[in-house]
Amino acid sequence: xxxxxxxxxxxxxxxxxxxxxxxxxxxxxxxxxxxxxxxxxxxxxxxxxxxxxxxxxxxxxxxxxxxxxxxxxxxxxxxxxxxxxxxxxxxxxxxxxxxxxxxxxxxxxxxxxxxxxxxxxxxxxxxxxxxxxxxxxxxxxxxxxxxxxxxxxxxxxxxxxxxxxxxxxxxxxxxxxxxxxxxxxxxxxxxxxxxxxxxxxxxxxxxxxxxxxxxxxxxxxxxxxxxxxxxxxxxxxxxxxxxxxxxxxxxxxxxxxxxxxxxxxxxxxxxxxxxxxxxx
Amino acid sequence: xxxxxxxxxxxxxxxxxxxxxxxxxxxxxxxxxxxxxxxxxxxxxxxxxxxxxxxxxxxxxxxxxxxxxxxxxxxxxxxxxxxxxxx
Numbered sequence: 521x522x523x524x525x526x527x528x529x530x531x532x533x534x535x536x537x538x539x540x541x542x543x544x545x546x547x548x549x550x551x552x553x554x555x556x557x558x559x560x561x562x563x564x565x566x567x568x569x570x571x572x573x574x575x576x577x578x579x580x581x582x583x584x585x586x587x588x589x590x591x592x593x594x595x596x597x598x599x600x601x602x603x604x605x606x607x608x609x610x611x612x613x614x615x616x617x618x619x620x621x622x623x624x625x626x627x628x629x630x631x632x633x634x635x636x637x638x639x640x641x642x643x644x645x646x647x648x649x650x651x652x653x654x655x656x657x658x659x660x661x662x663x664x665x666x667x668x669x670x671x672x673x674x675x676x677x678x679x680x681x682x683x684x685x686x687x688x689x690x691x692x693x694x695x696x697x698x699x700x701x702x703x704x705x706x707x708x709x710x711x712x713x714x715x716x717x718x719x720x721x722x723x724x725x726x727x728x729x730x731x732x733x734x735x736x737x738x739x740x741x742x743x744x745x746x747x748x749x750x751x752x753x754x755x756x757x758x759x760x761x762x763x764x765x766x767x768x769x770x771x772x773x774x775x776x777x778x779x780x781x782x783x784x785x786x787x788x789x790x791x792x793x794x795x796x797x798x799x800x
Numbered sequence: 801x802x803x804x805x806x807x808x809x810x811x812x813x814x815x816x817x818x819x820x821x822x823x824x825x826x827x828x829x830x831x832x833x834x835x836x837x838x839x840x841x842x843x844x845x846x847x848x849x850x851x852x853x854x855x856x857x858x859x860x861x862x863x864x865x866x867x868x869x870x871x872x873x874x875x876x877x878x879x880x881x882x883x884x885x886x887x
Contacts, residue, residue: 526873527815554883555809559876566872 522547523556523576529563532572535733536740539573541602541634544589545580553585557592564596575634577602581610587617594621597629600657605665606635606642611652631655634700638662639669643684646691656697660729661688663702676706678716689724701725707732717742744796745789753786753793760786803860807884810869810877817869819881824859828852834866847871851878860885 521528523544532540542563548556560576576598579585582605590601601618603610611633618631633655637643643666650656663681667674674680685701692699701720704713713735717728721742728739745753756773760783763771770779793799803823810818832844848864851874862881864874 525813525816526869526876527813530815530870555876555880558880558883559873562872562876562879566870566875 523560524548524552526559526563529559530567532563532567532574533569535572535736537572537730537733537736538727539575539599540569541575541577541729542598543577544585544593545577545604553579554588557585557589561592561596564593564598573599575600575602575632577604577636578614580605581607581613586614590614590617590621594618594627594631595625597627598631599629600632600634602634602636602660604636604662605638606649606659607639608645608648608652611635611649611656615653615655632657634658634660636660636662636665637684637688638665640666642666643687646687650691650695650697656695658698658700658727659688659692660700661685661702664705676712685720685725686723689720692726693724698726699724701728703729703731704735705731707734710734710738713738714742740796743792744798745793747798749789750793750798753789754799756783756786757790801855801857801882801886803857803882803885804887805885807881809880809884810873812865812867815868815870815873817864817866817874817877819877820863820865821878821881821885822861823885824861826859828858829861831861831863832866833864836866836868843871844874847874848878851875852882855879855882857882 521532521540521542523542529542542560544553544556544560564574576593578589578601603614622631633653634657635649637646637659642649650659661684663684664674666684667680672680681702689699704716706712717739720728727743730736730739756778759771759773760778770777772778790799803821806822808818808820810816812818828849830845830848832841834841834844844866848862
């Protein structure tokens with residue numbers, strides 16, 4: 521959400537997104553950087569912004585703006601800071617500054633980090649980047665900048681970013697953090713968004729960036745578990761409890777073997793359903 | 801904060817306001833243009849004056865053209881204009 525647009529900032533918690541990014545980077549022109557960071561700071565302090573996680577994308581470490589961004593934003597206590605062009609250096613440097621500001625302003629929140637992986641180096645150094653701070657909550661794939669860094673053409677079929685998608689989703693799962701897929705840029709193609717998001721979910725992404733409010737419903741529909749999946753997961757968990765009482769480590773359900781990985785998957789589906797408000 | 805030169809902040813788009821500030825000739829000379837002047841004029845004025853006090857501005861001429869901005873937007877645009885005028 522462009523950080524210098526008060527009309528958009530004001531509507532942030534009406535969009536039914538789980539998380540909102542107020543942007544101080546690409547969506548703000550160079551001569552309005554000062555105006556945007558003051559506006560976002562005031563918005564964070566003034567707007568109720570209930571029921572939605574609010575994060576702020578600051579400018580990258582190689583820009584002259586990131587420090588002033590953090591100085592302005594951290595005292596207003598956003599839920600998280602989104603770091604573009606993430607690297608070990610950018611995470612460590614910004615965390616140091618965030619901690620300094622949190623202490624100086626005695627903030628109550630411990631600011632989370634969401635990292636955008638959008639360079640070839642960021643991709644191959646993913647493990648070190650994720651291990652560089654215990655505040656990292658999610659990694660986000662930024663396929664447009666990644667394609668630019670790779671010198672390759674970005675296509676709607678997205679074959680060229682498959683490796684990056686698998687890598688980001690797998691690394692996030694390995695560290696038990698969220699993996700958010702790159703935005704689908706054709707905002708008029710709802711069917712394309714749905715198909716592409718289903719693929720993202722199938723390889724382990726847990727959410728997706730939306731670049732237009734119209735995309736939110738489709739993304740939610742894809743990522744929330746179906747009623748059939750929830751019911752099956754609940755039955756598996758019930759059967760697992762019964763099996764445990766009988767001292768059985770493995771049992772069968774609908775002719776298929778159910779062991780620990782299947783039970784864990786069922787637990788994830790029920791947890792996800794709870795998160796989406798589909799079960800209590 | 802001293803107003804050293806003319807500065808502008810904000811836009812004339814809906815939900816925003818544009819603030820123009822110039823060095824004053826003693827005290828605060830405030831003008832507001834708003835379609836909701838009758839209902840919210842006093843509140844807008846209070847927000848502008850409070851922001852100027854917070855920033856230590858005692859001497860300026862300031863014109864605010866309001867397009868339905870909420871308080872936080874008015875505060876932000878006044879602060880941006882003041883900081884730009886101080887640079």
